[in-house]
Amino acid sequence: MPEYKGMVQPLRATPDEMRKIFAEPVPDEQKPEKALEYLDEIRKKFRSFVVAMESCVKCGQCAENCHTYLGTRDPNNIPANRAELIRKIYRRYFTLEGRWFGKLVGAEDISLDVIESWYSYFYQCSQCRRCAHVCPFGIDTCEVTFIGRQLLHWLGITPKLHAAVGGAMEKVGNHTGLPKPGIIDTLEFMSEEIMDEFGVEVEFPVDKPDSDIIYIPSSADFLLNPYTLMGAGMFFTYIGANWCIPSTVTEAGNFGLLFDQYYTQRGNVNRLLNAAHELNAKKIVWGECGHGWRAAKMYVPSMADRPVRWPLTHVHDEAAELIRKGELKLNPENNPYPTTLHDPCNYVRACGLNDNMRTIIKAVTVDFREMTPKGEDNFCCGGGSGILFDDPEMYQRRIQLSQKKADQVRATGIGKDGHGILCAPCSICKAQLYPMVEEHDLGVEVKGLVDLLGKALVWK
Amino acid sequence: MPCLNVNGVEIELDEDGFMIDPDLWNEDVARAFAASEGINELNEDHWKVINYLREYFKQYHIAPMVRKLCKETGCSLKYIYDLFPSGPAKGACKLAGLPKPTGCV
Numbered sequence: 001m002p003e004y005k006g007m008v009q010p011l012r013a014t015p016d017e018m019r020k021i022f023a024e025p026v027p028d029e030q031k032p033e034k035a036l037e038y039l040d041e042i043r044k045k046f047r048s049f050v051v052a053m054e055s056c057v058k059c060g061q062c063a064e065n066c067h068t069y070l071g072t073r074d075p076n077n078i079p080a081n082r083a084e085l086i087r088k089i090y091r092r093y094f095t096l097e098g099r100w101f102g103k104l105v106g107a108e109d110i111s112l113d114v115i116e117s118w119y120s121y122f123y124q125c126s127q128c129r130r131c132a133h134v135c136p137f138g139i140d141t142c143e144v145t146f147i148g149r150q151l152l153h154w155l156g157i158t159p160k161l162h163a164a165v166g167g168a169m170e171k172v173g174n175h176t177g178l179p180k181p182g183i184i185d186t187l188e189f190m191s192e193e194i195m196d197e198f199g200v201e202v203e204f205p206v207d208k209p210d211s212d213i214i215y216i217p218s219s220a221d222f223l224l225n226p227y228t229l230m231g232a233g234m235f236f237t238y239i240g241a242n243w244c245i246p247s248t249v250t251e252a253g254n255f256g257l258l259f260d261q262y263y264t265q266r267g268n269v270n271r272l273l274n275a276a277h278e279l280n281a282k283k284i285v286w287g288e289c290g291h292g293w294r295a296a297k298m299y300v301p302s303m304a305d306r307p308v309r310w311p312l313t314h315v316h317d318e319a320a321e322l323i324r325k326g327e328l329k330l331n332p333e334n335n336p337y338p339t340t341l342h343d344p345c346n347y348v349r350a351c352g353l354n355d356n357m358r359t360i361i362k363a364v365t366v367d368f369r370e371m372t373p374k375g376e377d378n379f380c381c382g383g384g385s386g387i388l389f390d391d392p393e394m395y396q397r398r399i400q401l402s403q404k405k406a407d408q409v410r411a412t413g414i415g416k417d418g419h420g421i422l423c424a425p426c427s428i429c430k431a432q433l434y435p436m437v438e439e440h441d442l443g444v445e446v447k448g449l450v451d452l453l454g455k456a457l458v459w460k
Numbered sequence: 461m462p463c464l465n466v467n468g469v470e471i472e473l474d475e476d477g478f479m480i481d482p483d484l485w486n487e488d489v490a491r492a493f494a495a496s497e498g499i500n501e502l503n504e505d506h507w508k509v510i511n512y513l514r515e516y517f518k519q520y521h522i523a524p525m526v527r528k529l530c531k532e533t534g535c536s537l538k539y540i541y542d543l544f545p546s547g548p549a550k551g552a553c554k555l556a557g558l559p560k561p562t563g564c565v
Contacts, residue, residue, distance in 0.1 A: 164562040175563030182520035220564040427564040
């Protein structure tokens with residue numbers, strides 16, 4: 001069902017697909033009542049949500065700062081208005097003025113139509129938090145989208161893509177459904193490719209007990225991003241690390257953050273800690289995945305079911321630290337083309353990776369040009385929070401959502417001659433931008449940052 | 461649920477047009493998919509890609525890395541897009557009867 005009463009919607013998971021991720025769909029006639037019950041429960045727990053419900057004065061600061069609104073010009077995609085889709089229900093049932101004066105104070109009765117509007121608009125928001133970044137009251141509208149999607153999930157409404165990812169994680173420990181033999185075959189292929197192209201011997205150990213480092217790659221790297229995998233393997237080999245990839249968690253992403261923070265996100269966290277425990281690892285190093293790094297860095301300690309005895313770092317943190325100490329010999333000439341950096345939202349607005357990414361990119365390229373705005377002010381790629389839907393209506397919407405990014409890239413002048421590099425060090429950004437740079441005819445190639453680092457390493 | 465009728469056999473497809481039961485695949489199914497993808501005729505290179513994908517999937521239960529597909533079949537990514545306009549995942553994998561790739565792809 002691509003549309004509901006004129007609103008675009010992603011394909012939704014079937015009841016069977018929902019059951020695979022431990023959610024029991026609620027029958028339509030019970031959905032409004034259940035939605036209220038769940039909303040009541042959740043508002044009592046999350047102060048961040050209540051702040052968003054109670055404090056917004058509709059100043060409009062968020063509107064022009066939201067790439068979704070800029071790309072679609074749909075008023076419901078203004079963050080304040082998107083939040084209003086829930087706020088009007090919150091007001092009707094949980095505030096005095098709403099109970100007494102109803103529509104006069106902007107309150108509305110819950111209905112299936114309202115729930116369907118949540119499904120449309122909370123899955124056009126990419127949870128990028130640029131609106132939160134500019135809100136004078138500090139309202140984090142992403143928290144509202146989180147809760148909107150959580151309510152929908154409990155009602156049994158989740159996109160097919162997100163549910164499939166949850167199901168694959170349950171089954172094999174990654175989002176793309178890669179079983180261990182496939183993982184090993186691809187890693188052996190990577191070793192051969194590194195030997196062919198760079199002439200160095202790099203092994204990718206899997207499930208090696210007593211590894212100092214377990215590296216958590218994004219599983220999309222195994223299908224689409226060869227240089228990200230190769231770059232990480234070369235980096236760990238270069239620094240002489242005792243490392244491995246755990247076959248039970250070949251996934252840096254955690255879609256639980258994006259649609260089900262109760263069961264799915266928590267389950268993934270504990271799966272990770274089990275892997276670290278079983279391999280007797282000393283440290284966990286994260287691969288290129290924006291939302292996944294936020295889920296790991298910011299949520300693992302509070303969601304873990306045990307004390308977390310492993311330091312958790314990002315591969316960019318590791319590399320930047322060594323670059324600052326002068327311990328990596330790098331030749332930026334190996335990345336000769338003009339390069340710009342797309343900042344993954346979760347890295348810069350949630351995890352403080354801003355400086356470290358720049359430390360690396362400036363050391364490994366000869367012609368680095370910032371886009372405007374940059375860093376924590378940067379815009380989302382338009383695919384954030386996994387809204388990588390490819391049914392025709394939603395795909396058209398993705399092109400609109402990436403318009404702002406396309407304008408930013410074009411303004412750098414990179415790609416005019418067809419030789420630019422758009423560095424986008426996150427799997428969702430990559431998956432969104434691979435087709436979008438073609439749709440917008442930008443003349444740039446999309447690469448990760450570890451990709452560029454691997455190429456720049458100078459071997460003894 | 462959408463279906464594809466091939467030689468009198470109803471083949472169930474998911475909403476994205478991929479086969480639900482890959483065991484029902486045969487060459488005529490690939491030809492029927494080709495027609496729906498706007499590919500007039502499957503030539504030798506189409507079959508090379510389709511057969512490689514099927515063999516790989518049989519062994520590993522997953523599609524190969526796109527780079528490996530290109531290397532093993534000798535087809536550049538651009539040429540694969542010429543052969544299968546929807547690309548390696550949504551085009552070639554569909555014709556080969558593989559399930560739709562999921563995740564950040």
